[in-house]
Amino acid sequence: MKLGSLKNGRDGRLIVVSDDLAWFADAGHIVPTLQGALDEWERVEPLLKNLHTDLEHGAIPRMRFHERDAAAPLPRAYQWADGSAYVNHVALVRQARGAELPESFWHDPLMYQGGSDGFLGPRDPIPLRDEAWGCDLEAEVVVVTGDVPLGATREQALDAVRLVGLTNDVSLRNLIPGELAKGFGFFQSKPASAFSPVFVTPDALGERWQDGKLHGCLEVELNGQPFGRADAGEDMTFDFGTLIAHAAKTRALGAGTIIGSGTVSNRDTDGGPGKPVADGGLGYSCIAEVRMVETIQGGTAVTPFLRGGDRVAITMHDERHHPIFGTIEQEVVAG
């Protein structure tokens, strides 16, 4: 089942979307918002699934789904906690910052608390007040949980996964070193993230959802050119069950908690820094990584961070080359 929110007020209007993303049916008679659905999932999920079946069978009135009308599936949320599960990415970014990677990073998940009071829709521009802040995209996988009890095991955590989706976790790279030096983590360096047009239940992902990971090529385009083709199921050191259990170690997590994978990143087959897609490599899911590789190879980062007018697209296709979650397509608007 695929769920989305049409732009409407602060919390959107819940819709069920057809598997091919061509049609939707309003779910407002069941529950008005996705947060509302997550709040009483046990009661609401079977009703939404029936609606989805009717939609697929053409048994109810349906309307054309346009991704441009979609808000983030959760236009605001009570929690957004982002891991760094692809330790390869963390190692490269740290190297780029001249910071060391502690050995513990390979067995103790890194996670930060993100701002969740307002997210961008999949076609919303990225507002950037100052290009000198070094705006970057970060293509990631996310899951949305139900209630997770304090001290949940990995298995309990995986049972609580309700939905899977994609995000562009916008980062202001040039603000990060200063903030991290202060010791309290990211704040100003993490403006609003954008989410895919729809989130999908794990059962509808088939073999792509395995071992607490989403498997498939995460396609990232920068200004219309292929930029990233990493597989989200590869090199993910910590699966979502482990990430959620990490978050729930000292406190329960409320329904509607969004947990992020961190920037997807694959090791290069030859063990060296990743090659660009144009050179037959898997490319990058953020600009910081290609800048790192450029620095290693030529002494200087060449690819600039995002500037006004730059365009980013993030998607993942199924076997029939249909986007699973729809496509995040954003333009940076500076000033």
Next chain:
Amino acid sequence: MKLGSLKNGRDGRLIVVSDDLAWFADAGHIVPTLQGALDEWERVEPLLKNLHTDLEHGAIPRMRFHERDAAAPLPRAYQWADGSAYVNHVALVRQARGAELPESFWHDPLMYQGGSDGFLGPRDPIPLRDEAWGCDLEAEVVVVTGDVPLGATREQALDAVRLVGLTNDVSLRNLIPGELAKGFGFFQSKPASAFSPVFVTPDALGERWQDGKLHGCLEVELNGQPFGRADAGEDMTFDFGTLIAHAAKTRALGAGTIIGSGTVSNRDTDGGPGKPVADGGLGYSCIAEVRMVETIQGGTAVTPFLRGGDRVAITMHDERHHPIFGTIEQEVVAG
């Protein structure tokens, strides 16, 4: 005007509370929840104020207000961002951790993104899975904002302050050094915070709300003994306008954002480390601070962190010795 939420489902039930905290009137016919009120404050505030006036005049049916029935005024929120505005506290805690205080901390506010998916009510126990985590209280002032535009000035930020209250920002001290060393800030070390029974509009605070600060003695009791008597209006290096503007530098803030002051802390009059209340000092708003002072004076911290059965109370009284925000009274439940 004083607002609170009775325990009811995930978001509570909005009530207007009399100035003496003895009575309440249900506000459900205006708007069911406090978040709902904040979402459309311009429309709702005059209606709630009328209800408050009627309640004060005994012009409507009223019911006894019991603080034990109260949830946190916002039982969950879309954002909880906690500053460290009392740099005296930061300096002492850093000293206790053996970490240096950068000079920039005196002019660049420190702020972390906290978890906001579930808060404790003013009488809820503090759940503690492991006493070895070093559970501490932190008595703070908070404000709740309306919508704050991206890049808001301090003045715009102050205009957006809707409500003022108190919090116990529970911290797990022994988890902090490890988390901060990882560089991503607090996560497991910050379980759910508790909030005062009511939040109060700035206009109802009179001269106590001045220059973006709450003025008055923040009374903290530990196991029934006076523990802290610091004045929240003193030694606050960054006022709430500055804290909010800091948070809004790179992103807009959604209505219902809670901004915390950080642990309230006053310098001792003689310039040395603060004295306990029993010795005529202003005491402490967290245990870490007294442990720091003990270490300086005797080489070893003596006061233990919170253990099962320990009781914490946080309040602030007005001129007639009535609690302004009600009282946070919590017992630690270990295991």
